[in-house]
Amino acid sequence: MPKTAFKIGDIALKTPFVLAPLAGITDTSMRSLCWKQGASFVYTEMVSGKGLWYGDKKTNQLLKIGDPEEMTGFQLFGSDPEVMAFAAKELRDRSNALLDLNVGCPVPKVVKNGEGSALLKKLDVLQEVVAAMVKYAGKPVTAKIRMGFARNENTAVETAKALEDAGASAVAVHGRTREQYYEGSADWKVIADVKHAVGIPVIGNGDVMSGEDAVRMLDETGCDGVMIARGALGNPWIFREAEALWNGDMKPVTPSDNEKINMLLDHFALICADKGDNVAVREIRKHIGWYVKGMRGASYVKRTANKITQASELIELLRGLLK
Structure with a gap:
């Protein structure tokens, strides 16, 4: 209980x-x-x-x-x-x-x-x-x-x-x-x-x-x-x-890389809805670093994201990490 x-x-x-x-x-x-x-x-x-x-x-x-x-x-x-x-x-x-x-x-x-x-x-x-x-x-x-x-x-x-x-x-x-x-x-x-x-x-x-x-x-x-x-x-x-x-239950399974990327995409979508695409593209950058930490290609993704200015391009970059 x-x-x-x-x-x-x-x-x-x-x-x-x-x-x-x-x-x-x-x-x-x-x-x-x-x-x-x-x-x-x-x-x-x-x-x-x-x-x-x-x-x-x-x-x-x-x-x-x-x-x-x-x-x-x-x-x-x-x-x-x-x-x-x-x-x-x-x-x-x-x-x-x-x-x-x-x-x-x-x-x-x-x-x-x-x-x-x-x-x-x-x-x-x-x-x-x-x-x-x-x-x-x-x-x-x-x-x-x-x-x-x-x-x-x-x-x-x-x-x-x-x-x-x-x-x-x-x-x-x-x-x-x-x-x-x-x-x-x-x-x-x-x-x-x-x-x-x-x-x-x-x-x-x-x-x-x-x-x-x-x-x-x-x-x-x-x-x-x-x-x-x-x-x-x-x-x-x-x-x-x-x-x-x-609660004394078993520890949940650690999220997979795919789950992390999907959560990141959800996070980005929420910011876009709240503040607009232009602001969201800038604000999500710091979060990207935290979500992709330890993943293969993380450095490339962070560098590329810092140069992107369009929401559609950022979504494409992140979806490219899905396996």
Whole structure:
């Protein structure tokens, strides 16, 4: 009999495995593919609170939800309580399930504005922002953090407690610091420490590259959920795999090269439908590299795809890989 997972506020998740918010990656197309492969929750790309404040059109485009059946969280970034309260009010009646605050983005231009990982150094401001969002959101507010800011810093427990006190319904913990970016290995012990310290659900994140990794993170840290990021790139099947192993079933057969190419073609078609052929041809290029990794002729395909400007030509190139 299938297990039950956990709740974020009153939101019941069917499995512990969720798709991480990834800038430039988790658009409606990526979210749809991962949802269909078993992700129990998906997040938008990072959305600017100031963008909503100023009515930026591109910001609103990031908030598009393709299939209303998908459990989707809007991830916002910002550090001004007034702006973030406004954003929460603006999004109150949207069909998203929750709002998530980014407290982990390491990108310099975000950090210099006092946003993303910079909030790890200002817990008083962080609490004000979260409390303001909670007051007006009308739905759960969560946050995604890193273990600390400086390379050898570990403030995850302190940060998670501050979030809980401010009214956050859950916290996702990436086991790296801001200064590490994505170097080295994620420290899963930090995730376990946070789980022991707070009463809200804890979602672990970092170095989950397979279904086995996802289940192992649950076992080793005691966390409630697992947020999968890079492991889903070119591999939406990771959610299907993780769910099967979590339920004690046999690991699904690894997708064949043909299955990968067909999924890539589906992915491309979804982007074309959502954003038009011209944009899709450019955006699918990064995904091609992930899907065809390890295949014979992968380097040629990536080089050729980078020169193609017509959707029909790209489809012909990819279909040529089918056996």
